[in-house]
Amino acid sequence: MCRDSITSNISERDTYGVAMSRIETSSDIGKLVHSKRKELGLTYKEAAGLCGVGVRFWSELERGKSSLHLGKVLFVLMRLGLDLQVEGRV
Amino acid sequence: MCRDSITSNISERDTYGVAMSRIETSSDIGKLVHSKRKELGLTYKEAAGLCGVGVRFWSELERGKSSLHLGKVLFVLMRLGLDLQVEGRV
DNA sequence: GTTCCTTAATCCCGTACGGGAAAAATCATA
DNA sequence: TATGATTTTTCCCGTACGGGATTAAGGAAC
Numbered sequence: 001m002c003r004d005s006i007t008s009n010i011s012e013r014d015t016y017g018v019a020m021s022r023i024e025t026s027s028d029i030g031k032l033v034h035s036k037r038k039e040l041g042l043t044y045k046e047a048a049g050l051c052g053v054g055v056r057f058w059s060e061l062e063r064g065k066s067s068l069h070l071g072k073v074l075f076v077l078m079r080l081g082l083d084l085q086v087e088g089r090v
Numbered sequence: 091m092c093r094d095s096i097t098s099n100i101s102e103r104d105t106y107g108v109a110m111s112r113i114e115t116s117s118d119i120g121k122l123v124h125s126k127r128k129e130l131g132l133t134y135k136e137a138a139g140l141c142g143v144g145v146r147f148w149s150e151l152e153r154g155k156s157s158l159h160l161g162k163v164l165f166v167l168m169r170l171g172l173d174l175q176v177e178g179r180v
Numbered sequence: 181g182t183t184c185c186t187t188a189a190t191c192c193c194g195t196a197c198g199g200g201a202a203a204a205a206t207c208a209t210a
Numbered sequence: 211t212a213t214g215a216t217t218t219t220t221c222c223c224g225t226a227c228g229g230g231a232t233t234a235a236g237g238a239a240c
Binding site for chain 2: 019020021022023024025026029032065066067068069070071072073074077078082083084085086087
């Protein structure tokens with residue numbers, strides 16, 4: 001289910017087993033985080049602990065809550081090895 | 091100043107005048123938003139209006155405040171034509 | 181220096197984030 | 211179905227987001 005969502009978002013820049021997924025909403029981020037956590041075989045508690053956040057936050061993050069604090073989310077992404085890139089005209 | 095920061099973050103994927111900038115912190119996002127706003131020749135008030143947020147939020151966004159609400163920030167990025175991508179191993 | 185424009189800080193106030201624990205709900209498996 | 215594990219919800223509470231207005235500060239131009 002979550003893995004299928006990732007697949008559908010893979011861009012043409014797909015190289016060497018690296019995928020680029022488009023992010024527009026907090027829900028997109030939630031799906032990615034969910035997928036990554038599953039991939040790492042972690043429970044909420046373990047993942048949250050790894051990233052220094054609470055289980056409650058993690059639960060809301062994966063369910064795509066939009067009012068989460070930006071910095072916490074970015075930190076989690078970084079800890080999970082999910083590299084954020086912004087593409088825009090120079 | 092801000093434009094220089096963008097330049098230093100340009101990745102090898104730079105093609106057809108499109109730049110990819112790495113995002114790790116809310117400060118990175120602030121710099122990007124600032125740069126884009128300048129590029130568009132907008133004041134805080136105008137830019138905020140375009141994105142349906144208040145001036146106060148905009149000011150905090152550009153100054154890299156980490157506790158801003160994720161969804162609002164993502165919406166602004168989208169409105170500014172800044173495409174977010176996540177890169178991670180499939 | 182003065183003036184004007186822009187950005188940053190402050191204020192009021194209602195709403196709400198998030199830690200951590202506990203309870204409830206859901207899921208997976210035997 | 212029962213059981214155990216996991217996820218979701220709820221609770222308490224201190225802190226704080228963000229709209230919009232106002233004030234303060236900063237910068238550019240003359």
